[in-house]
Every structure is written in structure tokens, then in C-alpha cells.
Amino acid sequence: MACSYLCPCSLLICSLLAFLVSGSQIQRTLLPVISFDEGYTQLFGDDNLAIHRDGKTVHLSLDERTGSGFVSQDLYLHGYFSASIKLPADYTAGVVVAFYMSNGDIFEKNHDEIDFEFLGNIRGKDWRIQTNIYGNGSTSVGREERYSLWFDPSDDFHQYSILWTDSQITFYVDNVPIREFKRTESMGGDFPSKPMSLYATIWDGSGWATNGGKYRVNYKYAPYVTEFSDLVLHGCAVDPIEQFPKCDNSESSEVIPTGVTTVQRIKMESFRAKFMTYSYCYDRVRYKVPPSECVFNPKVADRLKSFDPVTFGGGRRHHGKRHHRSRASHVEAISI
Secondary structure (H helix, E strand, O other): OOHHHHOOOOHHHHHHHHHHHHHHHHHHHHOOOEOHHHHEEEEEOHHHEEEEOOOOEEEEEEOOOOOEEEEEOOEEEEEEEEEEEEOOOOOOOOEEEEEEEEOOOOOOOOOOEEEEEEEOOOOOOOOEEEEEEEOOOOOOOOOOEEEOOOOOOOOOOEEEEEEEOOOEEEEEEOOEEEEEEEOOHHHHHHOOOOOEEEEEEEEEOOOOOOHHHOOOOOHHHOOEEEEEEEEEEEEEEEOOOOOOEEEOOOHHHHHOOOOOOHHHHHHHHHHHHHHEEEEHHHOOOOOOOOOOOOOOOHHHHHHHHHHOHHHHHOOOOOOOOOOOOOHHHHHHOOOO
């Protein structure tokens, strides 16, 4: 546990970390976990997809030949979707692991998407998480946020979840909400509103994933293997022809979150204050005027500007001077 190498560690921090770990484990046991064959089918990758543990754990690998992935058998209109994921270790620059919802295969020009993207890094640097949302093909407006984590996601499994309703989308890590995206009238059709499938993939993102493509996948370290377990598909399955949703109203619905609680909101705000490293709402290089759903927070603006004054201050970009958060500052901010 983190406190073993961060000591001296305050009792408050240790207690909170222990609560987060134990809370996520309790949540996992209550969720309606299914086997791979019950809810998914292989998307691509041939032998780079392997099923283990009585069909309830899936290994996806990336090598020089191909990546791999799987997709849900059904389309869903709203619901709670979750998996415990263990990411590849060591040198992972250019590697992208994705856990996301999309309907791009059905709506090619006006698709919806809800993304968890895990971006690999060079040795000694941490994995980063990126979340993103598209509605009605609004790909010209990237709604990305990026974060570091309070743990090493390649050491063990951690739970990553998406709650999607008709009015909000919430991203969770180990039952801690890290982002809440609410539908607003001004967004129009930019909020995902059509049935989507759930996907999990590993692939080569050398062109953009690590420092804008500066560091590419090094296949000397292949195969890169990511593991998925505790698969949860809990929502309104939709017939692809009739487009009529059938919602799961079983008893297990009682343990599925319906929104962010007061306690969770405190944790979310603390997480975002410590671990969010990028938000599209404050990117003054991309957006002179932020998208309509953005709510300006002076404290967030000051924090982001302090470690990237070009992106979040609107100044001129100078080549060769890119600020990086140090591992020391990451350790200092370990508590949520």
C-alpha cells in the first residue's frame, strides 16, 4: 500500500487511502459481473486476445503484427459500464489502451462516443488517463481531460467505470468519480444520445499518444499485455433494428450508482485539484472562447496555468521548453 513507501504518512492520509482501496473491493463484489461470452465478442487481433479464469478475465496484447480488442454483443442506451483493468508495465510510450463507448460503426458522420483512454509513457514516467466525449459527430470540439493517478495502474487491477444517463456522464476510478459531465441546453446535440456499444482495445498510438508523437512504440518490449476483469454491462440494451431499449431492473440495480453523492463529490473535487493536468475548458490555444458547457473556475485556471502557462495562459509557444510535473510533486499529492 502507498503508505509503506511514503512514510512518514499522516494518519488521515493513510486512513483515506485504505478507505478508497477497501471501498473499491467491496463495490466489485456487489456488481453484476459477467463472463466474456455472456456479453462480448472479439473485435480484432486474432490470437492477441486470450480468455482466462473461467472466461471472466481477458488479456489483450499489442505486438508488431497487430493490436487487439473486443466489443459488447448489444447496443446500450444509458447504463453503468465497468471493468477492472491492469495496464502493461515498463516502457509503454505510444501504447494506447481504451475502454469506451461508441456507435461509429452505425452513425459514421454523426457518431457519439464516451472515452477512457490510457496513454503509455517512457520508462520512469507514469501512465496518464484521458477522458473525452463526443455527441452527434462533434469531433471538431475535443472535450478532453487528462489526469495522473494516486497509484501505478500497471501494478494491479483497478476499476474504471462509466455512468451514462440522459442528463449526465460520470467517470469513476475505484468508485471515486473523477469527472462529471452534465447535459446543457446550449450543447444541443453534442451530448451522446444514441445507442452505443462498449469497446476495449489496445493499439499503437505512436503518432500522438506520448508527447505528441515524440516517443513511439518500441516493439523491443512487446508484447504489451493489458488485462480486463470484473466485466459489467448494466443498462438498457437496444435492438439494433427496432431501436427499442430494454432496461435491466434486476435487484443488482440497487448497487449501481445513479449519480455523485455528497461524499463522492468531495473526493472528486479533491482528485481534480490534485491530479487533473489538462482540461479543454481552459485551453486558450485551442479555444479563444470555451465551449458553452464550460464553467470557469479561477482556482482551476490558476493551477493549470502555473505548470503550463502557454496552453492555459494563452501565451506564445516556445520550442524546447515544455514543463513536466516531477515525480516528487506527484508523490506529494498522493492523498485524495
